[in-house]
Amino acid sequence: MVDSIMRIQKLYKSFGALKATDDVSLDLRKGEIHALIGPNGAGKSTLISQIAGSLKPDSGQIFLDGEDITQLSVAARAVKGLGRCFQVSSLAMPLSVRRNVMIASQAITGSSFRFWKAVESDKALIAAADEAIDMVGLLDRADEPASYLSHGERRQLEVGCALALKPKLLLLDEPMAGLGAGGSERLTGLLESLKLDIPILLIEHDMDAVFRLADRISVLVYGQIVAQGTSHKIRHDPLVREAYLGSSDLDVTGEVYD
Amino acid sequence: MINSITSLNFTKNMSRESWVNLLLLVVIVSVPIIATLMDEVYYVNLSTRIIIIAMAAVGLNFALGFGGMVSFGHAAFFGLGGYVAGIAAFHSFEGTLFLGLIPASDQMLLIWPVALLGAAMIALLIGAISLRTQGVYFIMITLAFAQMIYYFSISLTTYGGEDGLSIILRNNFAIGNSNNPLHFFALCFFALLMSLWLSHRMVGSRFGAALTMAKLNETRLATAGIEPYSIRLVAFVVSAMITAFAGALFADLNGFVDPSMLSWHRSGEIIVIVVLGGVGRLFGPIAGAIAFVLLETFLGGFTDRWQLFLGLVLLGVVLFARGGLIGLMTGNARHG
Numbered sequence: 001m002v003d004s005i006m007r008i009q010k011l012y013k014s015f016g017a018l019k020a021t022d023d024v025s026l027d028l029r030k031g032e033i034h035a036l037i038g039p040n041g042a043g044k045s046t047l048i049s050q051i052a053g054s055l056k057p058d059s060g061q062i063f064l065d066g067e068d069i070t071q072l073s074v075a076a077r078a079v080k081g082l083g084r085c086f087q088v089s090s091l092a093m094p095l096s097v098r099r100n101v102m103i104a105s106q107a108i109t110g111s112s113f114r115f116w117k118a119v120e121s122d123k124a125l126i127a128a129a130d131e132a133i134d135m136v137g138l139l140d141r142a143d144e145p146a147s148y149l150s151h152g153e154r155r156q157l158e159v160g161c162a163l164a165l166k167p168k169l170l171l172l173d174e175p176m177a178g179l180g181a182g183g184s185e186r187l188t189g190l191l192e193s194l195k196l197d198i199p200i201l202l203i204e205h206d207m208d209a210v211f212r213l214a215d216r217i218s219v220l221v222y223g224q225i226v227a228q229g230t231s232h233k234i235r236h237d238p239l240v241r242e243a244y245l246g247s248s249d250l251d252v253t254g255e256v257y258d
Numbered sequence: 259m260i261n262s263i264t265s266l267n268f269t270k271n272m273s274r275e276s277w278v279n280l281l282l283l284v285v286i287v288s289v290p291i292i293a294t295l296m297d298e299v300y301y302v303n304l305s306t307r308i309i310i311i312a313m314a315a316v317g318l319n320f321a322l323g324f325g326g327m328v329s330f331g332h333a334a335f336f337g338l339g340g341y342v343a344g345i346a347a348f349h350s351f352e353g354t355l356f357l358g359l360i361p362a363s364d365q366m367l368l369i370w371p372v373a374l375l376g377a378a379m380i381a382l383l384i385g386a387i388s389l390r391t392q393g394v395y396f397i398m399i400t401l402a403f404a405q406m407i408y409y410f411s412i413s414l415t416t417y418g419g420e421d422g423l424s425i426i427l428r429n430n431f432a433i434g435n436s437n438n439p440l441h442f443f444a445l446c447f448f449a450l451l452m453s454l455w456l457s458h459r460m461v462g463s464r465f466g467a468a469l470t471m472a473k474l475n476e477t478r479l480a481t482a483g484i485e486p487y488s489i490r491l492v493a494f495v496v497s498a499m500i501t502a503f504a505g506a507l508f509a510d511l512n513g514f515v516d517p518s519m520l521s522w523h524r525s526g527e528i529i530v531i532v533v534l535g536g537v538g539r540l541f542g543p544i545a546g547a548i549a550f551v552l553l554e555t556f557l558g559g560f561t562d563r564w565q566l567f568l569g570l571v572l573l574g575v576v577l578f579a580r581g582g583l584i585g586l587m588t589g590n591a592r593h594g
Binding site: 052073074075076078079084086090091092093094095099100102103104106107108110111112113114115116117118119120122125161162164165 | 460462464470477478482485
């Protein structure tokens with residue numbers, strides 16, 4: 001527990017009678033990829049929104065590097081080092097790849113209330129953005145509009161935007177969704193290379209990717225964490241099997257017990 | 259090379275847009291000079307009117323075009339600037355004190371800071387509340403605030419109430435003679451250039467990058483660690499200040515202020531000018547103001563129903579030239 005970069009403690013969130021998040025506690029340790037899995041409707045998105053700050057929990061706390069960030073806004077959390085990628089790509093499509101990333105560099109290299117100097121000639125800003133773009137392998141396309149990128153490349157760009165924040169952790173919401181085999185493999189390689197420096201909380205449906213990447217897995221069902229442990233342990237947990245068999249997510253059970 | 263898609267794909271059109279912009283400035287400067295030589299004061303003042311209305315629209319364009327905030331209350335700031343100039347002229351002519359306390363001045367260099375500061379404070383208040391909403395609610399709240407200020411101006415019986423207030427002597431500027439139509443034109447033209455330059459620099463700055471992102475994708479901006487709300491609020495205040503500056507000049511041009519300067523019709527007109535010229539185009543407000551004032555003046559002299567034709571022109575622009583008149587002239591009808 002000492003080495004955890006993010007800690008979630010007894011989080012609750014209800015919508016009317018529905019307990020979307022029910023006493024959730026988990027932590028993300030340095031150097032690991034922690035996967036959050038669960039059938040549809042388990043409350044993964046609600047949990048992610050609370051971690052990212054777009055939704056406030058009813059009770060409980062979220063700590064980032066020892067600091068309570070439960071009441072902070074999305075932007076304030078980002079500045080503190082929470083990098084997030086969305087399930088549906090959230091980019092400014094008409095702007096260039098570089099411009100998309102620069103806005104994140106801008107937040108950590110000084111104030112955005114500078115009204116005079118042109119960003120186009122701000123070498124430090126451009127260098128910071130290019131470093132992040134290079135990490136996700138898009139440097140040769142930096143001047144192209146984001147709309148020119150393929151689906152997979154947009155995912156890479158999303159990760160690049162998050163990396164430009166020099167984050168303490170990454171929050172990835174189904175990064176593999178909609179990627180072909182090649183794209184999925186490329187992204188898996190990227191995440192693996194990142195995790196030592198930047199631990200990752202991964203929400204993912206692609207069980208292949210989860211078992212290949214994750215060091216630990218938490219299983220969320222009806223807003224509760226029903227199992228938590230190493231990849232190996234979860235793979236052989238009867239409770240997890242039951243949870244998944246209870247849902248229609250048969251594909252997953254096939255993957256778990258192959 | 260670093261810039262967004264503009265520099266990548268539209269390099270040719272951008273330079274063409276620069277030529278169009280330059281042409282607009284040349285036309286706008288040469289008309290009053292030629293008119294002065296021909297002793298046609300009317301056309302000098304008409305040009306000044308275009309310049310001032312363009313400047314009011316430059317203000318709105320900053321919020322609407324670059325920040326995506328459709329304010330339907332900018333006439334409040336236009337009128338506020340106008341009333342500051344009018345009230346200052348009134349008291350300094352009468353030799354009385356404002357509110358019985360503050361001595362008035364007829365010096366524009368003192369009046370303008372007061373107008374700008376007043377507009378900034380009111381815009382901060384209106385923006386702080388309005389920007390908690392978006393879309394149609396934002397439009398309605400800005401309209402509601404503007405209407406409140408409109409009715410407040412009607413209640414100012416000291417300053418003519420509904421009938422308005424005459425400025426008997428135009429306020430003075432440090433250099434030149436503000437009563438000389440060409441001098442006053444030059445003053446307004448300089449103010450317009452300043453507002454354009456300010457817009458241009460700010461849009462290209464870090465602040466502008468954040469504002470562009472607030473318009474294109476608010477979630478991306480917040481995820482990048484920048485609060486969209488504060489960026490928008492500052493842009494709204496800057497926008498209001500530019501429009502208020504134009505209002506102060508407008509009052510001195512006409513020698514008159516009345517509540518109609520703050521009416522929602524006026525707010526609508528400023529929006530029409532921005533859309534007509536090209537939303538988010540730096541020189542769009544100038545093209546829009548030229549078209550608007552010319553239609554108003556020449557068609558208005560021909561028929562009272564000139565706005566029918568304005569409607570048709572606007573319809574044509576919105577349907578067929580989404581880049582507005584600037585987009586039409588540069589052959590690049592990219593969406594604002």
